Amino acid sequence: MSESFDPRSARPSEPAPDWLIGTWTLVSVTRRDLATGTKVDFIGPDPVGYISYSADHRMMVVIARSGRRKPAGAAATPAEADALMKSFVSYAGTFSIRGGAITHHVEVSWNESWSGTDQTRLYRYDGERLHLDTLPSPDPVDGAMSVRSMVWKRPA
Numbered sequence: 001m002s003e004s005f006d007p008r009s010a011r012p013s014e015p016a017p018d019w020l021i022g023t024w025t026l027v028s029v030t031r032r033d034l035a036t037g038t039k040v041d042f043i044g045p046d047p048v049g050y051i052s053y054s055a056d057h058r059m060m061v062v063i064a065r066s067g068r069r070k071p072a073g074a075a076a077t078p079a080e081a082d083a084l085m086k087s088f089v090s091y092a093g094t095f096s097i098r099g100g101a102i103t104h105h106v107e108v109s110w111n112e113s114w115s116g117t118d119q120t121r122l123y124r125y126d127g128e129r130l131h132l133d134t135l136p137s138p139d140p141v142d143g144a145m146s147v148r149s150m151v152w153k154r155p156a
Contacts, residue, residue, distance in 0.1 A: 013096035016053060017125075023052040024130055024152035026063060034136055034145040042148055043087070051130075051152055053095060059104055060092035063150075085110070086141050091119075100124070102132070111140060121150075129153050 026049030031042035043049075049063035065087035071080045091114055093107035104119040121132040130152040139146050 013057060014098060016055060016057065016095075016097060019125060020053050020130070021055050023050055023155060025050055025155045027129065027151040027153050028149075029063065029151075030149045031139065032147045032149070034147065051132075057094050057096065058092075059095040061090065061104075063089040089140070091115075114140070 026047050028041065029043040029047050029049075030039055032039045041047075043063060044065045044067065046066040047063060048066055049061070051059070051061040053059050068084060068087050069080070071077065071084075076084060088110060091104070091106045091109035091111075094105045096103050096105065100122055102121050102123050104121065106114050106117050106119055109115045120135050122135070123133075124131040132150045132152070134146075134148045136145060136147055138144065139148070
């Protein structure tokens with residue numbers, strides 16, 4: 001593929017394939033702990049989420065655990081706020097593609113420690129679903145070294 005250049009991100013990138021452009025809904029998120037090999041449903045059995053990729057190399061993602069509890073009052077207690085933050089991921093920015101990897105260049109995030117970072121995902125498209133795997137890295141919730149794998153499909 002010939003390379004293009006995205007002036008908003010100032011990063012060289014392969015063109016985004018046509019099948020990638022648009023909005024995808026979340027099917028599953030699993031986490032494989034690198035120390036133990038244990039694999040679990042990371043966001044629970046029925047996660048809720050969307051990821052969108054645009055032709056101008058912008059992206060955004062929202063992922064939430066299903067069944068999240070609303071705060072009991074008008075304002076969340078510290079414990080409620082902690083539980084809500086640990087059951088939600090959201091960020092937006094630009095993306096670039098090189099080989100079998102999509103890198104999300106995070107401009108704004110639910111977790112400010114991600115803002116200004118690059119989040120690389122190895123990707124695979126099987127004709128129906130988009131599979132994104134993180135590189136081995138600390139889990140954003142508990143810090144354990146792991147690989148998080150997300151499966152996405154087109155909305156019905």
